[in-house]
Amino acid sequence: MESNQVKDCFEEEHFGAITLDTSIFDAQGLRLESGLLKQLEQFRHRPTKLILCEVVKNEIFSHLIRDIKNAQTEIEKSLKQAKNHWQIEDEIINSLKNSIFRGREPQAIASERLNKFIEATSLELIEAQAHVKLGELIKKYFDAQPPFSEIGKKKNEFPDAISLMSLESWAEKNSTKVVVVTLDNDWKSFCKDSKWLVVVDDLAKALELFQNQxxxxxxxxxxxxxxxxxxxxxxxxxxxxxxxxxxxxxxxxxxxxxxxxxxxxxxxxxxxxxxxxxxxxxxxxxxxxxxxxxxxxxxxxxxxxxxxxxxxxxxxxxxxxxxxxxxxxxxxxxxxxxxxxxxxxxxxxxxxxxxxxxxxxxxxxxxxxxxxxxxxxxxxxxxxxxx
Structure with missing residues (x-):
């Protein structure tokens, strides 16, 4: 179902949750504190829940650490160039580094940001262990059922499979549909055949669905x-x-x-x-x-x-x-x-x-x-x- 088709037939009471995959967080630059990701805080006060798969949460955490480390590398590179070209003393450079980084580790910063986002949105975490049956996962793998494909590195698709099966199980147990915001084609293929999961490929369009006034x-x-x-x-x-x-x-x-x-x-x-x-x-x-x-x-x-x-x-x-x-x-x-x-x-x-x-x-x-x-x-x- 295309985004416009979802909009035409959307009734909020039939959708108990909205979720995002890692591709959407990456597309938004992992800016958890601003932009469209901050607008997810509205679900704190709605009957519709914001839910997130355990695997997606861990991927976001990993990507946050990566970007924080990259930013630190760029800052240190710029300070090194400033030292060479402006002939700045080591004492001043080290003071600037201490002022910026304050001895904090990337993992700690990423954890703090992610925890604040979870609290601000009242996000519900969907744990794989409670929703994914190993036998069903293995069957999908060998039968090349979405999100597994017949060609390519199927083992790389295990995180997607675990996430999607968790979502579908959660939706079925709660007897409610879920808006799945994703740019990933494997996710789209899986949701296409799902009774419970409905894909929207644009976060702004997904948020628009819930503005039913x-x-x-x-x-x-x-x-x-x-x-x-x-x-x-x-x-x-x-x-x-x-x-x-x-x-x-x-x-x-x-x-x-x-x-x-x-x-x-x-x-x-x-x-x-x-x-x-x-x-x-x-x-x-x-x-x-x-x-x-x-x-x-x-x-x-x-x-x-x-x-x-x-x-x-x-x-x-x-x-x-x-x-x-x-x-x-x-x-x-x-x-x-x-x-x-x-x-x-x-x-x-x-x-x-x-x-x-x-x-x-x-x-x-x-x-x-x-x-x-x-x-x-x-x-x-x-x-x-x-x-």
Whole structure:
């Protein structure tokens, strides 16, 4: 069943739970404290539960540790470069490290963040031992039933199988359907044949399903119509201001090909404007994410025009000194359109559709953006060019 089909026939009382797989947490950058993942806190106060498989929880924990370690490595790398180029004393570098890391271990930070998320959302953990029968798992494996495939490394699919069988067993025992938010094709294949599990491949669309108050949709429609008439200046300006303020927080990763080893540095990101994407006809540009008559959180998808300048520094390996020797640099500018999601929080008397509403907050959801700078090489014509 496609997401739109689910929306057309969705009745919240038939769905006792919503769950996410690891792919959704990764797609949201593992930002448990902000963005769409923070919006899951609404299920703390709903009859619908947020549930999570034991395997998925452990995968999230592992991915958090990985990203925390990567961030630590990048910080230490930057401090090392600062020490060399700015001639900063070791004492100052060590003081900065102590101030940032405070002696904490990645495992401890990951555990603290995950536990806070579980508490904030009242998440219910589904343990495999209570729901998965070993005999059924082995049968699915040898019969190549979803999520196991006939080809490929089937042993790698055991975590998925354990998670999905846990979910289906939990749903059957509780006689309720579960919204499963996933990008994973193996999960989709399994849920397609399930009586209890219904797939939605977009977290915002999944959250929209639970905003069953007519006013939420009516307000989104009204705002969309105002935009079509050029009467949405306040929200448009608030979004533009948020984009300008957050432009350097966009996770831009340059990619390029070269005959030489290089290091890259994004030196300039300029915001140049945005356009709303149409989410559905007739020209609806806002989607309700959370609604409680005092505030409404809506999602909008944007095409954001930016100019990105990146410096590339090239090296060759000196086999005698056993060190990399700089041979020059160049800079490249790219004009690109990025797909960016924003969450807009609106407040006011939301019991009435035509009442004035105020903009309480605009949150830019940052994701990993890879920009291809093409073929690069040292600028031999301008060796003295200062970057």
């Amino acid at each position: 007519p006013n939420a949709y009516a307000i989104c429609k009204q705002l969309s119509e105002k935009h079509s008439k050029g009467e949405l200046k306040d929200i448009t300006e608030a979004i533009a201001s948020a984009l300008e303020n957050e432009i350097w927080n966009l996770n831009i990763y340059p990619e390029a090909s070269s005959a030489y080893r290089y290091e890259e540095e994004v030196t300039e990101i300029s915001y140049e404007g945005f356009e709303f994407e149409i989410l559905e006809e007739p020209k609806i540009i806002f989607r309700p994410i959370q609604f409680d008559f005092e505030s409404l959180v809506v999602e909008a998808k944007l095409n954001v025009d930016v100019s990105v300048e990146c410096n590339f520094y090239f090296f060759v390996y000196d086999s005698i000194d056993k060190d990399d020797v700089p041979i020059g640099s160049t800079y490249v500018n790219r004009q690109v359109a990025l797909e960016v999601d924003v969450l807009v929080t609106l407040t006011g008397d939301l019991t009435k559709v035509n009442e004035d509403i105020e903009i309480d907050d605009v949150e830019v959801i940052t994701t990993r953006e890879i920009i291809d700078f093409g073929e690069v090489e040292p600028d031999w014509m301008h060796e003295d060019y200062e970057h």
